[in-house]
Amino acid sequence: MPLKAVLFDMDGVIVDTEPLHRKAYFKTFDELEIAVSEDLYTSFTGASTKKVCETLISQFDLNQTHEAIAGIKRSHFKDYFYNDDEFDLIPGVRKLIQHYHENGIKLILASSATMTTINMVFEKFGLEKYFSGKISGADLKESKPHPEVFLLAAEMSGEPVENCMVIEDSTNGILAAHRAKIFCAAYRSPHSKNQDYTLAETVVSDYEDLELDKISKYF
Template identity: 25%
Template sequence: MNATSPTSAPASEHADPLLTAEAYLLDVDGTLIDSNYLHVIAWQRALRDANTAAPAASIHAAIGLDSAKLLDRIAPEADDEQRDRISSRHSAHYSDLSEELALLPGARELLRLLHERGTRVVLATSAPQEEVDRQLEVLDAEQWIDAITTAEDVETAKPEPDVFAVAIERAGVPAERCVAIGDARWDMIAAAKAGVVAVGVETGGTDGGVLTEAGAVSVHQGVQEIVDLLQRSA
């Protein structure tokens, strides 16, 4: 992983944070990798294994949450033993589906471009290490990434700010000079709690209006739009 020092100037009050940020804190699922709906399928199958069910829309709305909070929403009647089984079965089913993971348009280009601009890049995820390892295989871009967070780094995932707090520390850049990019309302809420400007992308399936309401200062169809913006500003 690289250790390039940022060269961007501090963001002014009216500047686009995407153009002035010294560090990008990037969610992965639904932002860089097209994985959210695979998670939905894995949770559906895990619930079925536990003789219960939840609508796909309800599961999708909870994707990106801390797993305990997600289970509160999709399996509210489950006891601790059932919750453990559902979570374990989700991991197994998701592993089976992981060969279908694909990059979202602009993902690698964004990482490369940020590296070339001297911007710090941190993958801000609370996924288990085995999922992160698979994500890194799909991204094939470790040379452009400065740091990564995983489930082992935090006690509570989004919408709590822990993931972004660790990402800020590893970026070595003050929170006010970072920008967080994510696809879920939980990303926007967590970023705000961490004192970081949040930018939304719609590639995870969440409507831009929902992301804006949750705190996004801007919303883009996907990271390819952010690549285009950065290239136009060069």
């Protein structure tokens, strides 16, 4: 079956917002005058902002609401998003996106991020013109490793799952693609730690390895 659509995860695949979230959280902790250990911060991985704020309130006996704390964190995140010099697209991803687009491959974004963050990324880096659809897992009932986000993305592309490929970087995302029965290419980034790639059909560390002539043997 020829490849017709590529379903991109965003965080860790197109951009890496994790360092920005980290800076925004630690700036927030300073303002709240609380000392959050590395272990506690690590335990927040993958949790929603609301959940993190509720944990902070109970652990440190804070008198702010979770909305108020989330608001502080959000404003710091926005500031870093637009002003942090180190924040950029992941190396090679723009070239890969353009390559697929020029070759008539449909591109769909399937991310767990909120639509607000997705739109901020697309606007800042001028990606809108390449993608024919975007889905935010934050709007869905189930999140990865549930396959829903990728099944919807395949549907949005108008292509059967066997003509699609997912690009993911996380254990949960790879498992979601596997459950959706969609070919998964795992991107092993310098930042991704302790992720399990065993269920991916191919693992790459350089996006050039996902150009059409390199992956034609799979499709």
